[in-house]
Amino acid sequence: xxxxxxxxxxRAKDAGREVTLAGWVHRRRDHGGLIFIDxxxxxxxxxxxxxxxxxxTVHEQANVLRNEYVVQIxxxxxxRPDGTENPRLPTGEIEVYATAxxxxxxxxxxxxxxxxxxDVDESLILHYRYLxxxxxxxxxxxxxxxxxxxxxxxxxxxxxxxxxxxPILVKSTPEGARDYVVPSRVHPGQFxxxxxxxxxxxxxxxxxxxxxxxxxxxxxxxxxxRADRQPEFTQLDxxxxxxxxxxxxxxxxxxxxxxxxxxxxxxxxxxxxxxxTYADVMDRYGTDKPDIRFGMELKDITSIVADSEFVVFKxxxxxxxxxxxxxxxxxxxxxxKQLEELTEMARESGARGLVxxxxxxxxxxxxxxxxxxEQIKSVATKYIDISQxxxxxxxFGAGPGDLILIAAGERDLVNRVxxxxxxxxxxxxxxxxxxxxxxxxIVDFPLFEWNMERKAWDSMHHPFTAPVDDDxxxxxxxxxxxxxRHYDIVCNGYELSSGSIRIYRRELQQKVFTILGYTEEExxxxxxxxxxxxxxxxxxxxxxxxxxxRFLMLLTNSKTIRDVIAFPKNQAAxxxxxxxxxxxxxxxxxxxxLSLIDMEKQP
Numbered sequence: 001x002x003x004x005x006x007x008x009x010x011r012a013k014d015a016g017r018e019v020t021l022a023g024w025v026h027r028r029r030d031h032g033g034l035i036f037i038d039x040x041x042x043x044x045x046x047x048x049x050x051x052x053x054x055x056x057t058v059h060e061q062a063n064v065l066r067n068e069y070v071v072q073i074x075x076x077x078x079x080r081p082d083g084t085e086n087p088r089l090p091t092g093e094i095e096v097y098a099t100a101x102x103x104x105x106x107x108x109x110x111x112x113x114x115x116x117x118x119d120v121d122e123s124l125i126l127h128y129r130y131l132x133x134x135x136x137x138x139x140x141x142x143x144x145x146x147x148x149x150x151x152x153x154x155x156x157x158x159x160x161x162x163x164x165x166x167p168i169l170v171k172s173t174p175e176g177a178r179d180y181v182v183p184s185r186v187h188p189g190q191f192x193x194x195x196x197x198x199x200x201x202x203x204x205x206x207x208x209x210x211x212x213x214x215x216x217x218x219x220x221x222x223x224x225x226r227a228d229r230q231p232e233f234t235q236l237d238x239x240x241x242x243x244x245x246x247x248x249x250x251x252x253x254x255x256x257x258x259x260x261x262x263x264x265x266x267x268x269x270x271x272x273x274x275x276x277t278y279a280d281v282m283d284r285y286g287t288d289k290p291d292i293r294f295g296m297e298l299k300d301i302t303s304i305v306a307d308s309e310f311v312v313f314k315x316x317x318x319x320x321x322x323x324x325x326x327x328x329x330x331x332x333x334x335x336x337k338q339l340e341e342l343t344e345m346a347r348e349s350g351a352r353g354l355v356x357x358x359x360x361x362x363x364x365x366x367x368x369x370x371x372x373x374e375q376i377k378s379v380a381t382k383y384i385d386i387s388q389x390x391x392x393x394x395x396f397g398a399g400p401g402d403l404i405l406i407a408a409g410e411r412d413l414v415n416r417v418x419x420x421x422x423x424x425x426x427x428x429x430x431x432x433x434x435x436x437x438x439x440x441x442i443v444d445f446p447l448f449e450w451n452m453e454r455k456a457w458d459s460m461h462h463p464f465t466a467p468v469d470d471d472x473x474x475x476x477x478x479x480x481x482x483x484x485r486h487y488d489i490v491c492n493g494y495e496l497s498s499g500s501i502r503i504y505r506r507e508l509q510q511k512v513f514t515i516l517g518y519t520e521e522e523x524x525x526x527x528x529x530x531x532x533x534x535x536x537x538x539x540x541x542x543x544x545x546x547x548x549x550r551f552l553m554l555l556t557n558s559k560t561i562r563d564v565i566a567f568p569k570n571q572a573a574x575x576x577x578x579x580x581x582x583x584x585x586x587x588x589x590x591x592x593x594l595s596l597i598d599m600e601k602q603p
Contacts, residue, residue: 008044
């Protein structure tokens with residue numbers, strides 16, 4: 001090794017030792033006759049002093065040092081003079097008095113500060129990713145990522161799971177998103193796909209007798225990106241044989257609880273994890289991935305305003321829609337501009353508008369039975385009588401100073417709009433404590449959802465999800481009422497994972513494929529070998545695959561999963577550091593038996 005110690009390990013007890021350190025110049029300070037540098041490596045910082053009285057030659061050499069130079073320094077450890085200690089550094093009691101220096105490499109001035117956590121344009125961050133990784137915050141994220149994955153491996157190993165890698169080059173099958181495809185040189189005109197998940201492979205492992213499998217799996221999906229998505233991502237893939245839903249959810253709760261309490265003990269957990277039904281969370285939160293760190297739940301007032309003459313509500317009821325809202329505590333004093341901002345947010349989510357009811361905090365006792373219309377500021381007071389207004393206030397649990405925000409229309413639309421408004425108000429009112437993780441299991445999903453564009457059924461999860469046993473008879477008569485043995489784990493408003501108990505009998509799997517509109521030829525082409533495996537004694541099995549990147553984003557309170565991935569793509573799925581994707585040579589195209597067509601010039 002080019003060093004005897006790291007820059008993070010020396011302490012007062014090491015005073016008097018000769019050491020050799022190596023790393024990057026983090027910061028340089030020239031104090032007249034003395035030169036100080038903070039030397040940085042992966043483990044921390046150590047202050048180094050260049051004193052001409054100790055070595056005039058070494059002091060002279062130190063004059064050329066600049067930030068990010070790579071250096072090797074030998075010197076003696078000493079305690080810092082009284083009053084100059086740095087309590088913010090683990091090494092803050094000592095400094096190294098340099099007796100020799102070897103400049104291993106010089107460095108150009110970086111395009112952004114590395115020794116300060118100052119915001120940087122993301123295009124620069126991604127172009128010079130190798131430099132951004134030197135920042136303390138990114139290094140901490142990478143270390144945390146390592147500890148989280150190691151904990152997962154150790155946890156599952158202790159419970160009899162074995163880690164098995166599955167292929168990256170696989171057959172293209174429908175999994176819910178577009179595949180990334182890879183042309184085959186040795187099989188002209190044929191293509192591999194990169195796995196969206198190892199779904200069929202892990203089920204085949206169960207059929208192969210591997211009763212407890214896991215993998216830190218790399219997955220690929222060609223879908224539109226956002227802050228919590230990347231084209232390639234990592235998940236903890238788990239599959240088990242001879243289990244029920246409760247077995248898997250119990251395992252996951254134990255895993256995440258022990259992981260957080262061990263690896264990030266400063267973060268609080270709400271436990272035990274609640275089990276909420278899909279219908280319940282859609283009604284109460286408007287989404288199947290609710291943030292349950294705060295209340296402000298959606299309330300349905302359709303029955304209260306059904307006879308109202310307010311055209312916004314009346315038309316929604318006549319169209320078999322709903323009228324729902326949320327009560328925002330203490331925001332009755334919102335200005336017209338603030339309300340217009342929320343209304344515009346609702347419009348961007350698809351609503352025609354937003355109706356507000358503000359209960360003047362200075363009027364009356366707060367007793368709902370004594371509420372008068374003049375205490376409510378809203379355009380709706382012209383059309384809603386006092387008995388209806390009191391019912392509305394009671395339904396929301398509202399009081400003086402509260403603001404009720406209401407949307408009306410088709411149920412899915414209203415839920416989506418109010419979910420966005422609820423999340424926004426939760427942030428504005430600081431109700432989303434970043435040091436709290438609120439996990440929940442969502443259960444009792446429908447097996448299918450109706451695709452209005454295709455006029456056909458789609459899988460709510462994926463086509464290998466088993467129906468609830470008591471609902472199997474409905475597959476022929478009413479597929480929309482069939483419940484799935486499907487469960488999600490959500491946290492702080494994000495879906496961390498979907499999982500399910502799988503179909504393991506051929507005839508049932510074929511029936512589901514038929515409902516989804518696959519022809520016999522398509523089934524044989526895409527799933528033939530998979531179905532054949534069911535005929536050789538497939539066990540009951542199920543699994544789940546939590547997203548590691550998204551979980552780390554929550555642990556670090558990051559705004560995007562790019563902050564917890566070493567080399568991410570931007571939101572256009574471009575690698576700005578390597579300039580990928582990029583064109584390939586004509587020779588490569590020829591070897592792959594491919595030619596490119598300019599689609600814009602096609603008739």
